[in-house]
Amino acid sequence: MMRVLAGWAALAGLALLVPLRAAGPGILPARDGSAARARELIESLHLKVLPKESGYLGIIGSSARQVTVKGRALAVQSQNYYMLTAELPINYLHWLEPDDTHVLIEGGPVDYYIFHPDGRAEMLTLGMDFAAGERPVIAVPGGCWKALRLRKGAKYALMANTLSPEFTPDRVKIGAGADWLKRYEGAAPWATDETLREFIGPNWVP
Numbered sequence: 001m002m003r004v005l006a007g008w009a010a011l012a013g014l015a016l017l018v019p020l021r022a023a024g025p026g027i028l029p030a031r032d033g034s035a036a037r038a039r040e041l042i043e044s045l046h047l048k049v050l051p052k053e054s055g056y057l058g059i060i061g062s063s064a065r066q067v068t069v070k071g072r073a074l075a076v077q078s079q080n081y082y083m084l085t086a087e088l089p090i091n092y093l094h095w096l097e098p099d100d101t102h103v104l105i106e107g108g109p110v111d112y113y114i115f116h117p118d119g120r121a122e123m124l125t126l127g128m129d130f131a132a133g134e135r136p137v138i139a140v141p142g143g144c145w146k147a148l149r150l151r152k153g154a155k156y157a158l159m160a161n162t163l164s165p166e167f168t169p170d171r172v173k174i175g176a177g178a179d180w181l182k183r184y185e186g187a188a189p190w191a192t193d194e195t196l197r198e199f200i201g202p203n204w205v206p
Helices: 002-023 035-044 178-184 193-203
Strands: 056-062 066-069 072-075 078-085 090-096 099-107 110-115 121-126 137-140 145-150 156-164 172-174
Touching: 035 078, 035 099, 035 156, 078 090, 078 145, 090 193, 110 137, 121 137, 178 193
Parallel strands: none
Antiparallel strands: 056 078, 066 072, 078 156, 090 145, 090 172, 099 137, 099 156, 110 121, 110 145
């Protein structure tokens, strides 16, 4: 029985890897974590600067299966590559209607700030140092605000993220203003006026 379960686990792992490889260029072997490596990944995976949110984005694809949401047919899931670098270290504040899951592929760590609809704010770290409380996968429910910041000293972080149901431009909000700031300032020890304004960055909404 144990051998059977191990076999199924191996097949499941391969099933997760195949769609990523089939949809675009393969991930290059991990190297030295340098700025040169970041440029190599950007070129190999055809990543482009993401307007407003910042960082680098590469579309992988979306599932063929669909689901109906509010009378609208949407793919069950869409997938992207996403990268932060020392030059573009912040994924600026944005709100998403779909669930959003980030998986660290290489580099990091990345501090992940989540602002819940009930006014709570939390910070999790996407990374591989389990003893320090980091985790390689972070899942955020739909309807949350979020911002990501590459940890100081890290050269880059390459991630894959899935959105369920799929991402569409009309189901995202980028930036915020005074009302948002008032709601979340002080919601956590790190949620100071200065830090929250940094997350909003150039997308301040009057």
